[in-house]
Every structure is written in structure tokens, then in C-alpha cells.
Amino acid sequence: MAVRPTHWPRALHSARQLADIALDFDCAASMPIDPAARQAMAEALTLDLGNPSSTHGKGQAGRALVEWGRGQLAEALGVAPRELVLTSGATEANALAWRGVLDPLLAAGRTPTVLTSAVEHASVRALAADYRQRGVRVVELPVDDQGQWREETLDTLVASADLAFVSLIWVHNETGVVHPVARVAHAARSRGALVHTDGTQAMGRQAIDPSMLGVDAITLSGHKFGGPPGTGALWLRPGTSLQAVQPGHQELGMRGGTENVLGIVGLGAAATTLAARLVEAPRVRRLRDRLATGLAELGGQRNAVAAPDQDSGHIAHVSFVGLDAPRLVMALDLAGLAVSAGSACASGTVEPSHVTRAMFGDGEAGRALARGAVRFSVGPHHEDRDVDRAIALTAQVVGRLRQAAAARHW
Numbered sequence: 001m002a003v004r005p006t007h008w009p010r011a012l013h014s015a016r017q018l019a020d021i022a023l024d025f026d027c028a029a030s031m032p033i034d035p036a037a038r039q040a041m042a043e044a045l046t047l048d049l050g051n052p053s054s055t056h057g058k059g060q061a062g063r064a065l066v067e068w069g070r071g072q073l074a075e076a077l078g079v080a081p082r083e084l085v086l087t088s089g090a091t092e093a094n095a096l097a098w099r100g101v102l103d104p105l106l107a108a109g110r111t112p113t114v115l116t117s118a119v120e121h122a123s124v125r126a127l128a129a130d131y132r133q134r135g136v137r138v139v140e141l142p143v144d145d146q147g148q149w150r151e152e153t154l155d156t157l158v159a160s161a162d163l164a165f166v167s168l169i170w171v172h173n174e175t176g177v178v179h180p181v182a183r184v185a186h187a188a189r190s191r192g193a194l195v196h197t198d199g200t201q202a203m204g205r206q207a208i209d210p211s212m213l214g215v216d217a218i219t220l221s222g223h224k225f226g227g228p229p230g231t232g233a234l235w236l237r238p239g240t241s242l243q244a245v246q247p248g249h250q251e252l253g254m255r256g257g258t259e260n261v262l263g264i265v266g267l268g269a270a271a272t273t274l275a276a277r278l279v280e281a282p283r284v285r286r287l288r289d290r291l292a293t294g295l296a297e298l299g300g301q302r303n304a305v306a307a308p309d310q311d312s313g314h315i316a317h318v319s320f321v322g323l324d325a326p327r328l329v330m331a332l333d334l335a336g337l338a339v340s341a342g343s344a345c346a347s348g349t350v351e352p353s354h355v356t357r358a359m360f361g362d363g364e365a366g367r368a369l370a371r372g373a374v375r376f377s378v379g380p381h382h383e384d385r386d387v388d389r390a391i392a393l394t395a396q397v398v399g400r401l402r403q404a405a406a407a408r409h410w
């Protein structure tokens with residue numbers, strides 16, 4: 001019998017109203033679920049599946065779907081299915097990489113060095129802070145004001161004593177900068193370090209060939225390329241085995257717990273769209289450029305401008321100096337446009353994010369750039385008319401907020 005909270009229709013109604021927001025330019029946060037994933041999940045939902053670990057028929061039906069999903073993702077990446085540990089997303093995949101490498105070293109009494117960067121995703125920042133507290137030496141690669149690594153420090157950092165682990169973001173989630181991970185991978189691996197990259201934002205935007213990248217582990221997330229939220233994977237170089245965060249027999253002993261069968265079906269179906277997404281990438285870049293030009297005409301300062309091979313092409317990181325990004329994001333939302341702030345708003349005060357602080361510094365001018373930083377992210381579902389509408393809505397809202405700010409200063 002279906003058990004449902006009595007308020008379900010109301011919850012669905014309000015979710016529908018919120019989800020039907022006119023324009024979504026925040027697809028770096030979550031890409032709309034691809035029709036292929038939606039359909040595959042809906043069809044799987046009609047089946048009466050057992051636990052994929054059960055040996056009976058219903059269990060094996062669940063197992064078949066899990067392995068189908070894994071197989072689709074593996075095929076899209078050109079890797080073997082057993083190289084993928086399926087997880088609940090990129091956050092968990094990042095944690096598996098860090099904890100799986102570092103916990104056994106700490107247990108063995110070693111005090112390893114980790115190389116990461118000043119602009120990692122919050123999930124990696126949190127891991128770095130945790131391991132620092134536990135005595136691990138975590139060194140950070142700094143960035144310049146365009147969000148590019150300051151490579152002059154790289155050789156020294158890679159030569160750090162007892163370098164055991166490297167974890168560097170590949171395509172940046174706030175700036176869209178494509179970092180030269182492959183360059184570090186070779187040098188660090190030759191010193192015996194395990195090299196991990198967070199490839200979450202690379203899916204559907206970069207050709208993903210783990211052997212070309214030269215790393216040992218790549219983090220992936222389903223909802224960044226049309227799969228359902230709460231799905232993802234850690235690719236591991238053949239022969240690499242990590243200590244589980246959650247022990248159990250599933251996922252070759254590296255991730256215990258019953259598999260998210262429906263989610264994995266959606267992840268696999270979304271993976272079948274990756275090649276088409278890559279074909280669309282130049283069109284997305286053109287739309288992003290058109291958007292960035294329009295925003296610049298409104299007085300927005302474009303940040304993180306990079307050469308095409310160092311730019312994912314899906315993000316316009318723009319500072320509206322004099323405005324507070326969280327307030328701007330909220331006003332845009334009310335006007336029907338979803339974007340995200342490059343700053344976090346904590347307890348009523350606007351604090352620049354660690355990324356904008358790393359790029360712009362703590363000086364007056366840098367703080368103004370950071371405070372007004374907004375991320376617009378573009379996807380293959382957008383058309384020219386969407387971009388024009390986004391620019392027009394931003395023009396209205398920015399104009400209104402600037403007038404209000406000017407009135408406050410009288």
C-alpha cells in the first residue's frame with residue numbers, strides 16, 4: 001500500500017511552481033534532467049525490483065539495471081565498468097578519494113603532505129580542513145586574479161617532502177577555468193603520489209579520457225550532465241584500490257550500502273547523451289560569449305577570461321561592482337531568472353567566497369569585485385532568445401538595484 005504524507009499534493013504543487021521558474025542560467029549547479037534519463041527512470045520504476053545483492057530473480061533484475069547504468073557510463077568514458085565506484089555524487093566521490101588514501105596513511109603513523117588548490121569546491125575544502133586538523137600538511141596552489149594557477153610555485157609544491165596525495169579541480173565550478181591537471185599528474189605520480197581530480201564540471205564539456213589526463217582518480221556527478229541529483233562516481237585507474245569510507249561488500253568493497261538502482265539507471269541514461277553534449281559545446285560557448293558581452297554592456301566586469309583551451313565555455317563570471325551578489329541573485333530570482341552568487345551570505349553579512357578571495361585578494365577593490373560576483377552558467381538547452389531574455393531581465397534588475405543604492409547614498 002502506498003504510504004504518503006497527507007501534505008504531498010501541496011508539496012508537489014509548490015515544488016512545481018518554484019521549478020517552473022522561467023529561465024535557468026544556473027546549470028553549473030544542476031543541469032535539467034535529460035529526457036532520456038527521465039524516461040529510463042520512469043520505466044525502471046514500473047518494475048518490481050529486489051535488492052541487487054539478492055541472488056534470486058528480483059534481486060538479479062535490480063543488479064542488471066545497476067550494471068547497465070555502470071556500463072553506459074563506462075562506455076561513454078571509454079573505461080572498464082569495474083573502474084567505476086558508483087556514489088551518491090561528487091561530494092562523496094571526493095571524500096572517498098581523500099579518506100581512502102589518507103586514513104590508512106594516518107593509521108600507519110605517517111604524516112603525509114597533500115597538494116590541493118586555493119579554489120577547490122567546498123566539498124574538498126571541508127576535507128582539507130578536516131585533515132589539517134588531523135595533522136596532515138595540506139599545501140595550496142594559489143591562483144591569479146583570473147583564477148589560473150600560479151604555476152611558478154608548482155614545481156616546489158610537487159617536490160614537497162612526503163607528497164602522498166594530490167587533489168586538484170579540473171574544470172572550475174565558479175569560473176569555468178580548465179586547469180592543466182595533466183601537467184601536474186605526471187610529475188606528482190612519478191614522485192609516488194596518488195593524483196585525484198574533481199572532474200564534476202568537465203562532463204559533457206571536455207573530452208574525458210582518463211589515460212590522457214594521467215591521473216589515478218576522477219570525481220564525477222550525475223546531475224551536472226542530465227542525470228538525477230544524488231548520483232555520481234569515482235573513476236579509479238585499474239589496480240587502484242581505496243579504503244572504504246562506508247565498508248560493505250558492494251562496489252568491490254569500496255562503497256557499502258544498497259545501490260541507488262533508479263538513480264543509477266538515470267545516470268547511465270544521461271551518460272548516453274555525453275557525446276551529443278560535447279558536440280553542442282561550441283554552440284554553448286557562443287551563447288555564453290553573447291551573454292557575457294550583453295552583461296558587460298550593463299557594466300558587469302567579466303572575470304576569469306581565458307584562452308579557449310583553458311575555458312570550459314559554459315560560465316560567465318561577472319562582477320557588478322557596487323551591488324551585493326546575494327541581493328542581486330534574489331532579485332533576479334523574483335524577476336524569473338535563476339543564477340548563483342560568487343559570494344556566500346552568512347548571518348546577514350556578505351562574505352566573499354574563498355574562490356573570489358583567492359582571485360581578488362582582501363584589498364578594497366578586490367572585495368568590491370568579490371561582493372558583486374555572479375555566476376551565469378549556460379547549457380545545451382539554451383537558445384539565443386533565452387540569452388537575450390536573461391540580459392534584458394538582468395538589465396531591469398541591475399538598473400533598479402543601482403537606483404536604490406544611489407538613493408541610499410543621498
Ligand SMILES: Cc1ncc(COP(=O)(O)O)c(C=O)c1O
Pocket residue numbers: 028029088089090091092121123169171172173198200201220221222223230231232
Ligand atoms: C566541482 C564540483 N565538485 C563537487 C560538487 C558537488 O557535487 P554533488 O552535488 O554531486 O555532490 C560540485 C557541485 O556543485 C561541483 O561543481
